[in-house]
Amino acid sequence: MRLNYRIILLVLAMGLTKSSLAALNVFACEPEWASLAETLGGDRVKVVSATTAYQDPHRIEARPSLIAKVRRADLLVCSGAELEIGWLPMLQRQAGNPKVLRGQPGYFEAADQIERLGIPDSLDRSMGDIHASGNPHVHLDPRRLSTIATALSDRLANLDPTNADYYRKRHDEFSQSWEEALQRWKTRALPLVGARLVVHHQDWEYFFDWLGIIRAGSLEPKPGLPVSSGHIVKLKKRLQQEPPLAIIYTAYQSPRAAKRLSQITGIPAVELPYTVGGAEGVVDLFTLFDETLKRLLEVIP
Amino acid sequence: MFLRLSLASAVSLALTTNAIAVDSFNPEISLILDGRYSAFDNESEYELPGFMLGGEAGRGEEGLHLGHNELAISANVDDLFYGKLTTAIADHEGETEVELEEAFIETQALGNGLSIRAGRFFSAIGYLNQQHGHAWDFVDAPLIYRGLFGEQLIDDGVQIGWVAPTDIYLQVGGELLRGERFPAGGASNDGKGASTLFAKIGGDIGVSHAWQLGLSHWRADVENRTSGGHAHEGEAEEVPTFSGDSRVSGIDFVWKWAPRGNASERNFKLQGEYFIRDEDGDVIMDDGSASPEATTYDGEQKGWYLQAVYQFMPRWRVGLRYDWLEADNKGSDEEVLAEAGLDDEGHTPERVTLMADYSHSEYSRLRLQYAKDDSYEESDDILTLQFVMSLGPHGAHKF
CATH class of the missing domain: 3.40.50.1980 (Nitrogenase molybdenum iron protein domain)
Known part of the structure; x- marks a missing residue:
């Protein structure tokens, strides 16, 4: 026993x-x-x-x-x-x-x-x-x-x-x-502080918050809605007064809208990796930020 | 050693964080609005030769009308149970009817891949059966669902399912059901007259393809299952009524493709199901008299559909569906069988359906559908315009 x-x-x-x-x-x-x-x-x-x-x-x-x-x-x-x-x-x-x-x-x-950004005051699907x-x-x-x-x-x-x-x-x-x-990164990114960027979807808010970058507009007419050509034309008009540095999009978004807006405005369109695996050489979180900053700094005239 | 370890893990569990983000709605309430316009080419009454129609089976209403409006409320009851109630609100012949479509609880903390559901729910038979009408890719159900289940198989009972701890997805399960609703009928065997067995297996092929294959079997002791009755001039109404043994076996598959697994731009879905039903028993033409017309009945009904839906750009999808059915029913009195709608009239029902839909956002959908419907001898052209909108938090959809 x-x-x-x-x-x-x-x-x-x-x-x-x-x-x-x-x-x-x-x-x-x-x-x-x-x-x-x-x-x-x-x-x-x-x-x-x-x-x-x-x-x-x-x-x-x-x-x-x-x-x-x-x-x-x-x-x-x-x-x-x-x-x-x-x-x-x-x-x-x-x-x-x-x-x-x-x-x-x-x-x-x-x-x-963490402390989140963009908590809406009211919820309305419109x-x-x-x-x-x-x-x-x-x-x-x-x-x-x-x-x-x-x-x-x-x-x-x-x-x-x-x-x-x-x-x-x-x-x-x-x-x-x-x-x-x-x-x-902070030192390298100094030239980007205060820059204005057009995004595809609002997935860059935290990045902008870190570097003090301003969102100049979104290719999506409303968060989560597909891009429409009518909205692109409106966006073009709005951007004329103060042209942004670049239009950014990610590996998972179709480049079509960004490229079209780039074509009609002359503003460069830049694909960013967004996450690990989103571009060649982006194998971890370190290379993710290295590559993102590199690509953005390249378009500074 | 043992004591120390268990203490350490208890402490660590107690320490784990944290404030969990609160759901914006508790319970979640979601509402589906569905409205339609249908135009038929053929004015004769709908039938599906060789199949006893029941439930909500039919081609629907003509002209402007409401479809399947649903109100669903769901939430975690506590850490062990989840609960959901869905009501379908529909007009039937000018009267508004509220139907309890789902009312079930489900365990979430049993562990080891096990879960139990109890209440009223969509049976796990087939693939499409568990999807709500608003999630269908076409306005209506495949003909085989119409012929066998009266659009969809809903019943009261208990379901148990087990997911295997394997690389490939494997789920097996069974249901014990009351069997009162069509196509069981009668709640025989003390209200546990129907049961189901099912198995699903699935996985990915590369990053762009996903698939699932299912097998299912349903059986019931049927007691007095009725189907749409009709009256001859000057005579009492006769309601075809079946009692006996009914078995349905089915195989279903679905394959989905999206470039690099990213479905937001383009995606493709191919799905098909095959069912065969064997029935053995008696059919009477119930006219309220003591000795109604009767026949023995040995029926076999089978059918399949295959459908493909392609989203070729954001918001826009097109789809094609083909339906095919066949019935082979025998009985001691062919005339009574024919009166009960069980004579296939030498016809194999077929249907070809085309659809195109537009979704402004993932909550709103407008659909145009055309069907060349050869359910019965006289061919019908059916054109339907539909909106399906969802309000409230969007529940995640099954694969």
């Missing part, structure tokens, strides 16, 4: 040891969070990204392959602020995995960790597809990203306490190089 008891304890201990060595399965909604989770989690996490830089994170199908991935996830890392409202809740409801439901430790929303909790494209401000990284590292340590020291060490390393990069 006594022997049995010890065997049970031994089996339990083995089970626990095994599970503490097994990598955490991380399901990242967007590539920027996949990259951050990989950087902070190292070889203790196994990360999959639900989307690529060429996919519009607002419009993703709740595909069977994604349900299968959420089913096995220990942690979801998503932008939040309703960016994924059209697909993530369906994945969560269908996967039967309570660990990653909202409010659980296995559910991490980046937008929840203003377009606006998010009640504010603008969700939070990763494009490296200062906020730093706060999110700290919170995510803590979350990894909470979920996987045996590796807590490992996660802290990796976070310290990341944090140090990030602070250095931030100083470097």
Whole structure:
């Protein structure tokens, strides 16, 4: 009897040891969070990204392959602020995995960790597809990203306490190089301060907030509505008085509207990577900001 | 060692953050508005030879009319349950009827891929059956849904589903149903007269393609399933009534394509389903008398549809659908079978449907549809103009 008891304890201990060595399965909604989770989690996490830089994170199908991935996830890392409202809740409801439901430790929303911009005073669909909790494209401000990284590292340590020291060490390393990069970027970006840019969709608000860039207009007539030629003509008229530096669009947006406006106004159109994988050489969050700044600085006359 | 570990993890769970963004609406209330204009070429009464029609089956109303207006309320009940209620508000012959379309709870915290749903819900049979009318790509249901389920199979009961912890998506499940509503009829076997088994498998091929394949089976002890009755001059109304055993087996697939998986500019969807139904029992022409006309009935009805929808630029989509049905019904009295609408009249129903729709935003859709409908002998040309608008928070749609 006594022997049995010890065997049970031994089996339990083995089970626990095994599970503490097994990598955490991380399901990242967007590539920027996949990259951050990989950087902070190292070889203790196994990360999959639900989307690529060429996919519009607002419009993703709740595909069977994604349900299968959420089913096995220990942690979801998503932008939040309703960016994924059209697909993530369906994945969560269908996967039967309570660990990653909202409010659980296995559910991490980046937008929840920082002060958000663009929280609307009133909700009315005639203003377009606006998010009640504010603008969700939070990763494009490296200062906020730093706060999110700290919170995510803590979350990894909470979920996987045996590796807590490992996660802290990796976070310290990341944090140090990030602070250095931030100083470097800030200096490099000085010529962009106060610049005016036309965007495709309002996914650059946090980037602009960081550098003091002004949004001169949007190719979308209302947030989330497809571009129309009538709106482009109106925009052209409005931009004549004070021409902006450039028209920017991302890898997941069609370049057609930006190029057309560029053609009729002479304002350069610039494709920016927006997230990790959005351009050649953009392999992590560091190269994302390097490349974005490089492309914007190139159009300064 | 064990104690220390479990304490540590308990503390860590308690420490986890944080203020969760509040839903702007709790519960979520969403409203679907659906209005139509239809023009028919053929004035004779709709029928589908070889199929006993029931439920809401039919080609709909002519002229200006309202479609399927829906009010849905849903929310997490607590950390364990989710709940949803959908009412369909429709006019039937000048009277406004409120129909309870869905009223169910669903578990969310059972874990291990398991979930249980209870209440009234769309059965998991087939692919299209679980989609609400407003999410359909055409104005109406495929003919086989009309012929077998009276547009859609809704029932009261319990559903259990399990998602396997595998790389490829695999879901299996079953339902135990009351079986009172068409096409079961009668709530036989103490109100648990129907049941379903289903399996779905799916995945991606590369980054641009996604697919799903489903198998399903439904069976019911049918007690007095009625179908649209008619009166002969000077005689009492006769209502075709079936009792016996009914089984439906189906296979469904859907394949979606979008360049690099980005559906916002262009995307394509191909979907098809095949169902076969076997029925065995008796049909009577119920006229209220003690000895109505009767026949034995051994029926086989099958059919399929294939549809393709292509979004060729933002806002605009076009679609093509083909329907085909066949019935082979036998009985001791062919005349009674024919009176019950179970004679296929040597006709195999077919339909070709074309549609084009425009969505100003993802909440509003205008649709034009043309169908060449050979449901019965006399061909019909049906033209429909429809709006479908959704108000309130947009729920995520299933694949």
